[in-house]
Amino acid sequence: MLSPLERQILNQYQHHFPLSTTPYADMAKALKLSEASVIHCLRGLMRKGVISRIGPVFQAKKMGASTLVAMAVPTERLETVAALINSYEEVNHNYERNHQFNLWFVVIAQTWADIIQLLAEIETITQLPLLNLPMETDYYIDLGFPI
Amino acid sequence: MMKQLSATDKQLILATQAGLPLCAKPYQQLAQQLQLTEQQVIAKLEQFIQCGIIRRIAVVPNHYKLGYTANAMSVWDIDDDFIDALGEKMAQLPFVSHCYQRPRHLPIWPYNLFIMLHAKDKSTIHTQIQQIKQQLQPHYQRYELLYSSKILKKTGLRLNP
DSSP: OOOHHHHHHHHHSSSOOOOSSOHHHHHHHHHTSOHHHHHHHHHHHHHTTSEEEEEEEEOGGGSSEEEEEEEOOOGGGHHHHHHHHHTOTTEEEEEEESSSSOEEEEEEESSHHHHHHHHHHHHHHHOOOEEEOOOSEEOOOOOOOOO | OOOOOOHHHHHHHHHHTTOOOSSSOHHHHHHHHHTOOHHHHHHHHHHHHHHTSEEEEEEEEOTTTTTOOEEEEEEEEEOGGGHHHHHHHHHTSTTEEEEEEOOOBTTTBOOOEEEEEEESSHHHHHHHHHHHHHHHTTSEEEEEEEEEEEEEEEOOOOOOO
16 A cells, blocks of 8 residues: 555654655655755645645643543433533543543643633533543653654 | 742743644744744753653644544552552553552542553453453453543643742
8 A cells, every 4th residue: 555665754754754845855855856856746645645744743731731530421412511521622532431431532721720710611511520631651652653 | 849930931832732833843833932942942842851841842643533533541550569560561561551559548548550551452452451451360350441431521631820
């Protein structure tokens, strides 16, 4: 499904995409190709949906406060509660999971106080307890994703 | 801790979070759009990398499209004295995308280590779990495996003005 070149680009450029005036020309030089063929290859990958974007990977926690929240929502209320959660701009991910704690969402706000206030509001409205699970340590090692 | 982002910082983040333009001089195009110079855009992005706001600039693969359709969140109850050593060890496994320590909420939530797994099918996830169990023994008490059954919301970053 992927050509050798496509695979090489995916494996080689999950880190250190050039931050220079002509990044695709720099890639082309490293790959011994023309700039046009690099751009063509990336357009193809984009069109096939194999790459979701070319650009910065942001670390939300460096821009403010964030947390992961879990709620145990009775099945018959799931839709309504999910709609409430989703209505907050501060919520950017919300997943249903196969567990007693079946609703999992990420909150990002400017300050920790904003988060506490938002969670208190959700508890008051829904009358459901929630688990506030802020990250304490990130054991992240940037390996990229072998393809 | 909280970094104070300037209005320009925020504009640059918003303009790049969906990706860079796929043209010969993407940073110049961004600069025009944001009324900055190309060098200002590049310097600002370098600064974001240095302070960690940007982790890396990348060709970002769509795991799902590449067949990695089984994504699981495994949660573990690890002895506190060993969590850092084991967390660091788990983060090095090639199929682990994220590995975080989070607080327990006893008695309802005993888990303090979250390990996110990616595979092409659920049976591979189970093999990965076996591998993790072996490495965590004898310092974990229990674990659970949670699959996402539905994405209810997934948006890019929103920044308050």
